[in-house]
Every structure is written in C-alpha cells, then in structure tokens.
Amino acid sequence: MMGQVIFIVARESVEALLVIGILWAWMAHRADARSGKAWLLGGIAAGFALATLLALALVGVTTFLGAAARSWFEIGMLSMAAALIVQMVFWMRKHGRTLKRDMEGELDRHAGRSNWWGVFALAMIAVGREGSETVVFLYGSFLQLQSVASFLNFFGSAIAGLGIALGLFWALQVGARFVSWKWFFRVTEWMLLFLGSALFLTAMGKLLSKHLSAFDLPGWVYATVWDSSDVLSDSSMFGSLLATLAAYRSQPIVWDVLVLALYWGTVVALFGWQKRRCGVTRIAAA
Amino acid sequence: MTRFLQLKMPEKVVFCVALTCLAPLSITGAQAQDAATAGFTLPVDPDASIPTYKIELKDGALLPETLVVPAKTRFKLHVTNVGTKPSEFESNQMRLEEVLFMGMDATMVVTPLDTGEYDYFDEFQPGVMGKLVAKAAAQ
Structure with missing residues (x-):
C-alpha cells in the first residue's frame, strides 16, 4: 500500500517537475532571473489551486462544468501547454543563446513580460492537470486510513514520492551548473519539445474518442500503423513513462501518426523560419 | 440461392414475406448465439446500435480481466469503481484515461x-493488466 503511494505520487509529479525544473534552470541563466522565478512560483501556486478545483469535480463535490465541457477544458489545457512549450523553446532559442546582453532594449523587456505569462500558464497547467489526479488519489487513500500509525506511514510515503520526483528537479539544477549551457539547453529543449508532443497527442486522442466519436471518419484513420507492444508496451512501467514524456505509443493508429506529424512539422517549420530570419538579421547587423 | 430461383413466383412471395417477418426474431437470437459461440463477450445491451461492455474496478482487481469484442466496430466501455479506493482507468492503446473516485x-x-x-x-x-481482444467477426 505505502510503496504504491510512493510510486503513484512520484509518477504523477514527474511531468510537472520536469517542466518546472527545466524552466527554473533556464531562468538561472538570465539577467532577469529573479522576476522570472517569481512568475514560475506564482504559476506553481496557481497550479495547486487549479488541481484542487479539478479534484473537487473528479470527486463529485462540485459539478465544475459538465462532463463534456470538462473534457473540452482538458483538451484546451493540454493543447495550450503544448503550444506554450513550443513558444518557450522558440523564444529561448532567440534570447537564451545570447544571454544577458539582449534584455536591455525596452521592446525586449516587453516581449519578456508576455513570455513570463507563458511561464506562469505553463507551470499552472503542468501542476494543475497531473496534480488533480494526485489529489484524488491521496484524498481517496487518506479516507481509508484507520490508525495513527497508518496515518504517519501514509504522509511519509507521499512525501517520499514527491521527494523522488524532486530528485529530478535537483538533477536538472545540478546539470545546468556542471554541463555547459550550450549542451544543457540543447538537451533540455528537446526534452520539452518531446513532452509537448506527448501533451498534444493526448489532447488529440481525447478529441478523437470523446468529441469526434459520433462522426464516421474514414476507416483508415483508425488503422493500426504498427504494433511494438511485444518489444516495449506502453502499458509497462518504462513504456508508459515514455508515453507520458515523449509520446511513445506501442499501437498507434493513423490518427496518432498524423497528429505527431502535424506537431513536428510545425516545430520544424517554425524553427527553420526563425533560423533563416536570424541569419538575415545577422547579415544585416554585420 | 439457386434453389430459391427455381421456386415459382407465388412461392417466392410467400417465402420472402415469411423471411421478413421472422428476420428480426432470428437475427437477435442468432447474434446472441453467435456472440456466445464465437467467443465474444456479450454486451450489456445486445440490441443497442453501439454495444456497451461493462468493466468493474475493485481495489486493484479488474472485472473482467479479458474482453473479446468485434474488430473495426465502435463500442462503449462502461467502467465503474466498485472498490473502496480511488482508481484511474487507463489504456494508452485505446486512448482512454478516466479518474474514478469510489462509487463513480x-x-x-x-x-x-x-x-x-x-x-x-x-x-x-x-x-493487474486487463486484456481487450479485438477479433474479426465471423462472416
């Protein structure tokens, strides 16, 4: 029972702590790190509020939106988080590489401010979505407790689970310090982009099965593209972690592949455009 | 079929009328029988246009642990948490994820x-890992 509490809490917190850990480490490399961290912490706090609100609805205490509206809300949150991740990486590629010099202009400062809203929203969604599930799990398990001993054991386990996930956060901060910034950024931007693809795929999966299920889409949309569940099933421990963090699927259908192609196509097009434009500015500046 | 074509016209009419009258009865009976004999799980409501299958979650146990459904057909899963702990019904492969508090x-x-x-x-x-088998329906 308690091993299970540790495992579930750690597993549910990994996604949020990956996002927060990377954003936090990126902040440390900026001239305006202080205000950035404040926005991030604000987002985390707002995320806890959102998690509680969503959990109340899941438990059935409140009827926060109907079932259909709630799933639209969830699709919206997931898609927005994916979009924010792409936007964040895009922005960091432009500003993060040159680091401290470029926040001097007034215009840049303005751009920075709107980006902080992005940081805030991303942290809020990351904590709020998975957090709501953790709250439901902990609250439900909490109701089963009988004795003071089990009570203490339970809280200890929950904290241990969070501690394991915090280890990831810590590892990212250590990594940021000891690995060169160039490499750290290069690795973490890909981690975030993969996470974005996973969020977008989950969102579109919900769209397909909850809102498009009434329509008869052509049969090939539902056709299985490959089946690698014998090699690595996305129901296994490692497979499902990979599914959460990198959009791995062991039995994807054509829809899934199209969704991922759309995501990565957009990312490549966007960054290609950015690279060309930056190249042009550099020439113009020289 | 060839025997049917050899029949005379009035006999054909009688045969067809009889067939259309009996068809609804025989099809429902045959479907249920087919489902049972071909090893498919019986849906909760065999007459519905979209079949619904029932799954109960009970403190880690999945009831049933195996479902056999026809392939290439849309269907519904009605999942109930009948246990004393919260659960999250999940399947990456079927794109499902639903948090269910006790009794929900x-x-x-x-x-x-x-x-x-x-x-x-x-x-x-x-x-515990549940397995849903999608099988081609017997023609």
Missing part, C-alpha cells in the same frame, strides 16, 4: 480497433 462510473467510447490485443489497467493500483 464513466462511459467511454472506443474508436474502431484493428484486430489485436489492447491493454487496460488501473493506474492507481498497478499490477
């Missing part, structure tokens, strides 16, 4: 599946 239930639509095996499980109480 949810109906999920599963999009048409190719023949194959698909996992489902309770993410909050891992250990």
Whole structure:
C-alpha cells in the first residue's frame, strides 16, 4: 500500500517537475532571473489551486462544468501547454543563446513580460492537470486510513514520492551548473519539445474518442500503423513513462501518426523560419 | 440461392414475406448465439446500435480481466469503481484515461480497433493488466 503511494505520487509529479525544473534552470541563466522565478512560483501556486478545483469535480463535490465541457477544458489545457512549450523553446532559442546582453532594449523587456505569462500558464497547467489526479488519489487513500500509525506511514510515503520526483528537479539544477549551457539547453529543449508532443497527442486522442466519436471518419484513420507492444508496451512501467514524456505509443493508429506529424512539422517549420530570419538579421547587423 | 430461383413466383412471395417477418426474431437470437459461440463477450445491451461492455474496478482487481469484442466496430466501455479506493482507468492503446473516485462510473467510447490485443489497467493500483481482444467477426 505505502510503496504504491510512493510510486503513484512520484509518477504523477514527474511531468510537472520536469517542466518546472527545466524552466527554473533556464531562468538561472538570465539577467532577469529573479522576476522570472517569481512568475514560475506564482504559476506553481496557481497550479495547486487549479488541481484542487479539478479534484473537487473528479470527486463529485462540485459539478465544475459538465462532463463534456470538462473534457473540452482538458483538451484546451493540454493543447495550450503544448503550444506554450513550443513558444518557450522558440523564444529561448532567440534570447537564451545570447544571454544577458539582449534584455536591455525596452521592446525586449516587453516581449519578456508576455513570455513570463507563458511561464506562469505553463507551470499552472503542468501542476494543475497531473496534480488533480494526485489529489484524488491521496484524498481517496487518506479516507481509508484507520490508525495513527497508518496515518504517519501514509504522509511519509507521499512525501517520499514527491521527494523522488524532486530528485529530478535537483538533477536538472545540478546539470545546468556542471554541463555547459550550450549542451544543457540543447538537451533540455528537446526534452520539452518531446513532452509537448506527448501533451498534444493526448489532447488529440481525447478529441478523437470523446468529441469526434459520433462522426464516421474514414476507416483508415483508425488503422493500426504498427504494433511494438511485444518489444516495449506502453502499458509497462518504462513504456508508459515514455508515453507520458515523449509520446511513445506501442499501437498507434493513423490518427496518432498524423497528429505527431502535424506537431513536428510545425516545430520544424517554425524553427527553420526563425533560423533563416536570424541569419538575415545577422547579415544585416554585420 | 439457386434453389430459391427455381421456386415459382407465388412461392417466392410467400417465402420472402415469411423471411421478413421472422428476420428480426432470428437475427437477435442468432447474434446472441453467435456472440456466445464465437467467443465474444456479450454486451450489456445486445440490441443497442453501439454495444456497451461493462468493466468493474475493485481495489486493484479488474472485472473482467479479458474482453473479446468485434474488430473495426465502435463500442462503449462502461467502467465503474466498485472498490473502496480511488482508481484511474487507463489504456494508452485505446486512448482512454478516466479518474474514478469510489462509487463513480464513466462511459467511454472506443474508436474502431484493428484486430489485436489492447491493454487496460488501473493506474492507481498497478499490477493487474486487463486484456481487450479485438477479433474479426465471423462472416
């Protein structure tokens, strides 16, 4: 029972702590790190509020939106988080590489401010979505407790689970310090982009099965593209972690592949455009 | 079929009328029998246009642990948490995820599946893996 509490809490917190850990480490490399961290912490706090609100609805205490509206809300949150991740990486590629010099202009400062809203929203969604599930799990398990001993054991386990996930956060901060910034950024931007693809795929999966299920889409949309569940099933421990963090699927259908192609196509097009434009500015500046 | 063509016209008419009258009865009977004999799980409501299958989650146990459904057909899963702990019904392969507090239930639509095996499980109480088998319906 308690091993299970540790495992579930750690597993549910990994996604949020990956996002927060990377954003936090990126902040440390900026001239305006202080205000950035404040926005991030604000987002985390707002995320806890959102998690509680969503959990109340899941438990059935409140009827926060109907079932259909709630799933639209969830699709919206997931898609927005994916979009924010792409936007964040895009922005960091432009500003993060040159680091401290470029926040001097007034215009840049303005751009920075709107980006902080992005940081805030991303942290809020990351904590709020998975957090709501953790709250439901902990609250439900909490109701089963009988004795003071089990009570203490339970809280200890929950904290241990969070501690394991915090280890990831810590590892990212250590990594940021000891690995060169160039490499750290290069690795973490890909981690975030993969996470974005996973969020977008989950969102579109919900769209397909909850809102498009009434329509008869052509049969090939539902056709299985490959089946690698014998090699690595996305129901296994490692497979499902990979599914959460990198959009791995062991039995994807054509829809899934199209969704991922759309995501990565957009990312490549966007960054290609950015690279060309930056190249042009550099020439113009020289 | 060839024997039918050899029949005379009035006999054909009688045969067809009889067939149309009996058809609804025989089809329902035959479907239920087919489902049972071909090893398919019986849906909760055999007459519905979209069949619904029932799954109960009970403190880590999945009831049933195996479901056999026709491939390439849309269907619904009605999942109820009858246990004393919260659960999260999940299947990456069928694109399902639903947190269910004690006593709560949810109906999920599963999009048409190719023949194959698909996992489902309770993410909050891992250990038991349910298996949904999508099988081509016998012609």
